[in-house]
Amino acid sequence: MPGYAFPARDVRTDLLRDAGEPPGVRYGLAVGDAIVRDAVWRCPELPDHMAFAWFRHPEVVLDHWCEEEEETFVHPRDPYERVDPIPSSRHVVVEIGWQVVADTRHAVLLFETGLPTRDHIPPDDVRFDLLEPTETHTRCPYEGVASHWAFAPCGSPMRRES
Template sequence: MTTHPAARALRATPEGLLWEPSERWVRGTAGDVTVVDSRHPVLVWEPRLPVPQYAFPREEVRTDLLRPARHPPAGGHTGATVFYDLEAGGGVRPNAAWTFPAGDLAGHVAFEWFRRTDTGLDHWYEEEEEIFVHPRDPHTRVDAVPSSRHVRVEIDGTVVADTRAPVLLFETSLPIRYYVPRGDVRLDLLDATDHSTRCPYKGTAASYWSWRGGAAVPPNIVWSYPDPLPAVAAIRGRLAFFNEVVDLTVDGERLRRPVTPFSASLGV
């Protein structure tokens, strides 16, 4: 069996961590304090977690702001040996950082990627672009491709979208998402909500809609990126549907509803 080149490039630690160096310039801030300013970050994958995190050489971290954690977590992160509280941004952020055992990652510090309740940093940047949720995986592709396929979307037997000008979004390990022009969607059948989400590859999905019908359909199954990241600019203002809970017919072929990491949160 041939091993994928990306898999060969990853290095492993005895604790089961996979890692590889990155050439991106990464910065992390807490309030108006730059806590991390690194040109030699390392991407680290923990077992059973599908997305990476960053670890940084100690000399590229404001270690003077770190204090041994007063209440380190019982489980914590795989391979973590010591946890630190962070004093920055106007307060103490518990268990915001941790270090690894001696070996390949010795001398590196990892941080909670985004601020969750009272821990983690406020903002992260790769070069001059702010990144949300988690670092972008260099082994994941996200391509937004205009198409002339005929796409029809139904909810509970009702056609809510019909287009011959979709943009197809191909994202590694996920089903194709079909982004439909707003004019080809029955917005009168949907209710706008105040829900929003962030994606490290696409930006902020600031607009969501729920099905107005009476069927047992989960909320927030339709979304749009009003101002997506430049790499996927073609989806700007278009609407997409969770394939997991709607019925999609593409060029006359009814697609099976996929099972994805989103299925559990959607209740399917």
């Protein structure tokens, strides 16, 4: 099963309790007054990274596991074969020539195997007064039909090349 590992510097080590055998490799996780045994470990394949047990563990370790704002169930998605649209609250700003064309905290990030992550921005967060439609439309079995737009600074008409 796939899993997640995080840089140790990003982990709240104040909540970890060394399991001792071998030292500094496996940890219990302090949850209130209880300690969940073997909930965290250092990854030998990824030095300076730590992984968390959150599926197939005899005890409940984490209440929820989220990727961006979407809860992930059962186990992590396969990172080698994926087409996952994940809602995000990241601040995404698109600028062209010092003009803000889009500004949102409601993007949907598209994670697709072998491609860079793409930000899909809601139409309400796009300045269409700075864009003009083109004749280009593309189709995708996952994303549907996309209409393409061209930047038209200050509302000036775009030059079209033949």
